[in-house]
Every structure is written in structure tokens, then in C-alpha cells.
Amino acid sequence: MTARIIDGKAFAAGLRAKVQEETARLKAEHGIVPGLATVLVGNDPASEVYVRNKGKTAEALGFNSFHFSLPSDTSEVEVLARVQSLNDNKAVHGILVQMPLPKQVRESAVLDQLDPAKDVDALTTVNAGLLVSGRAQLISCTPMGMMMLLKEYVGDITGMNALVIGRSLLFGKPAAQLLLAANATVTMAHSRSRDLPALCRQADILVAAIGKPFFVKGDWVKPGATVIDVGINRVDAGEGKYKIVGDVDYDSAINIAGAVTPVPGGIGATTIVNLMRNTLIAACLQSGLNIPAI
Ligand code: NAP
Numbered sequence: 024m025t026a027r028i029i030d031g032k033a034f035a036a037g038l039r040a041k042v043q044e045e046t047a048r049l050k051a052e053h054g055i056v057p058g059l060a061t062v063l064v065g066n067d068p069a070s071e072v073y074v075r076n077k078g079k080t081a082e083a084l085g086f087n088s089f090h091f092s093l094p095s096d097t098s099e100v101e102v103l104a105r106v107q108s109l110n111d112n113k114a115v116h117g118i119l120v121q122m123p124l125p126k127q128v129r130e131s132a133v134l135d136q137l138d139p140a141k142d143v144d145a146l147t148t149v150n151a152g153l154l155v156s157g158r159a160q161l162i163s164c165t166p167m168g169m170m171m172l173l174k175e176y177v178g179d180i181t182g183m184n185a186l187v188i189g190r191s192l193l194f195g196k197p198a199a200q201l202l203l204a205a206n207a208t209v210t211m212a213h214s215r216s217r218d219l220p221a222l223c224r225q226a227d228i229l230v231a232a233i234g235k236p237f238f239v240k241g242d243w244v245k246p247g248a249t250v251i252d253v254g255i256n257r258v259d260a261g262e263g264k265y266k267i268v269g270d271v272d273y274d275s276a277i278n279i280a281g282a283v284t285p286v287p288g289g290i291g292a293t294t295i296v297n298l299m300r301n302t303l304i305a306a307c308l309q310s311g312l313n314i315p316a317i
Contacts, residue, residue, distance in 0.1 A: 056086065059115075059143070061120075096125070110137070117141055117298075135147070163198075166197040176249070185209050187230045188231045191232065229248050231254060233270045241276045249282045
């Protein structure tokens with residue numbers, strides 16, 4: 024059997040069109056233009072690319088886009104002041120402070136400064152707590168993309184065994200909460216878990232968010248399982264080139280899984296568009312309007 028390929032890119036294109044349509048409607052009916060502000064401290068090349076892509080996507084969807092580049096030696100006090108001025112700016116509905124931050128700036132201090140209503144990455148303790156309580160309106164972008172793809176490709180996951188490998192605040196923990204809310208039986212694994220292959224073999228939904236290329240082997244996958252590969256790893260492709268691969272040994276998993284997300288073009292493709300969806304949701308909530316059903 025060869026697994027179905029979960030086409031995150033095509034799904035993201037459809038979602039993007041819906042966000043664009045709802046953005047146009049918000050402007051036409053209420054005169055509101057969603058505003059996304061990005062803050063980059065330092066000049067990490069990968070972060071520069073991410074932030075630039077976010078700004079470009081926001082503009083393409085008709086948002087107002089604001090960008091602030093701060094030097095790598097900016098003090099924590101200055102970064103917090105920048106965040107506070109964006110909290111106070113009514114034209115800004117979503118704020119994204121690109122991580123990682125230089126070591127003199129604590130991520131926890133920045134997140135504590137951020138207005139949870141504008142926290143479109145859903146990383147603040149308020150939004151993490153609302154997710155656990157089942158009352159979240161802004162949900163972490165990549166886990167949200169995972170749930171959308173599962174809904175599209177698997178449907179009802181009630182009673183299924185889901186294994187999430189990785190327990191980050193950014194992905195693993197919110198992903199487990201969302202799977203639990205969708206009535207899966209959820210197990211979380213991490214670097215101290217015992218016998219990971221055996222845990223994997225019980226999973227109807229196997230989610231890998233580890234950051235290690237080809238870590239999950241095909242013979243760990245339960246036949247017919249849905250495999251969600253969140254990893255983004257740069258590996259040498261010879262001749263001074265590199266390529267992006269996931270955490271799952273795709274070539275072996277594809278012969279055993281029922282469905283699998285490729286890397287690239289799988290789960291990662293949905294992240295930026297969910298950031299835009301969150302900014303649109305934040306703009307509606309801050310204006311006292313209902314959230315669009317997208
Ligand atoms: P992270 O903070 O990098 O942490 C990695 C997690 O993997 C930790 O929980 C760690 O366990 C676990 N781990 C490490 N080695 C392990 C092992 N040998 N066995 C089992 N678990 C192990 O996690 P992250 O930020 O979620 O990132 C994970 C990967 O997903 C990265 O490749 C990242 O680039 C990618 N990612 C992609 C997107 C996207 O598509 N847009 C978004 C988020 C993340 P401990 O907690 O015990 O250390």
C-alpha cells in the first residue's frame with residue numbers, strides 16, 4: 024500500500040483565498056483593515072526570511088503590515104517598550120515577535136508584555152490557558168494547521184490513539200490539547216520516553232515534532248496510520264547545496280502509513296496562512312464583530 028499524500032500546500036491555498044475574501048468583506052462592510060506587526064531583534068538570516076514572508080503574505084491579503092527591525096544588542100527594556108507601543112496602537116491587531124531572541128532578552132518577559140488579544144502566535148500564558156480550558160479564540164498556527172488537515176483527510180478522530188512526539192510550547196503542547204479536544208486518546212512523548220518505537224506502533228495518528236531528520240522509521244508506523252511530520256531540518260544535498268526534510272523517514276513510512284504529510288508541502292505550508300487567519304480573527308474580536316467561519 025502507498026500512503027495518501029496530504030497536500031498541505033493545496034489546502035493552504037484554499038484557506039488563503041477564504042482569508043482574502045473575508046478581509047475584503049471586513050473592509051467593505053466595516054472599514055476595518057487587519058494590521059499585523061512583526062518585530063525582529065538581530066539579523067539571523069532564517070528569521071529575516073520568515074519575517075519577510077509574513078509581511079509579504081499580509082500585504083498580498085490586503086492587510087496593513089508593519090515591520091520593526093531592532094539591532095541585536097537591543098536591551099530587554101527597549102524590546103518591551105516596542106511591544107507596549109504596538110499593544111497601544113489601534114491599527115495593529117496582531118503582533119509577532121520573531122523567536123529566537125538574543126540572550127539578553129527573555130522570551131518569557133516579551134510574552135508577558137504582549138497583549139493576549141494581539142498574540143496571533145498564541146504563545147502567551149493567557150492563550151495557552153484558554154486552550155486548555157477549551158475557550159481559545161487564537162490558536163497556535165501550526166497545531167491549528169494539523170487539525171485542519173486531519174479534519175480534511177481523516178474526518179472524525181474520536182477514540183483514535185494519537186501520539187505527539189515533542190512537547191514544545193510552540194507545537195507539541197497545543198497540538199496535544201487540540202487532539203484531546205477532538206476526542207482522541209493522546210500520548211505525549213519526548214526525549215525521556217521509553218521505547219518510542221513501541222509507542223509509535225500503537226498510534227493511529229503519529230505526530231513528529233522533534234527537529235531530527237529521518238528520526239521516525241517506517242517500521243515504527245502502524246499500518247494505515249496517519250503520519251503528521253512537523254519537522255523542518257536542513258540536510259546536506261551535496262555540491263554545497265542543502266534540502267529540507269522532516270522528522271520522519273518518508274521513503275519507508277510511505278509504504279506503511281495510510282496518509283502522510285510531505286516535507287516540504289505538508290503541515291508547514293499551513294502555518295503562515297493560519298497566522299493571517301488569526302490576525303483576521305483578532306481584528307474582528309477587537310472590533311466587537313463575530314469571527315468569520317473559516
Ligand atoms: P523543540 O522546542 O525544538 O523541541 C524538540 C522536542 O523534541 C522536545 O520536546 C524534545 O524532548 C523532543 N525530542 C528531542 N529528541 C528526542 C528524542 N530522541 N526522542 C523523543 N523526543 C525527542 O520543538 P519544536 O519547536 O516544536 O520544533 C520541532 C520541529 O518542528 C523542528 O524541526 C521545527 O523546525 C519544526 N516546526 C515546524 C513548524 C512549521 O511547520 N511551521 C512549526 C513549529 C516547529 P525534550 O522536551 O525532552 O527535550
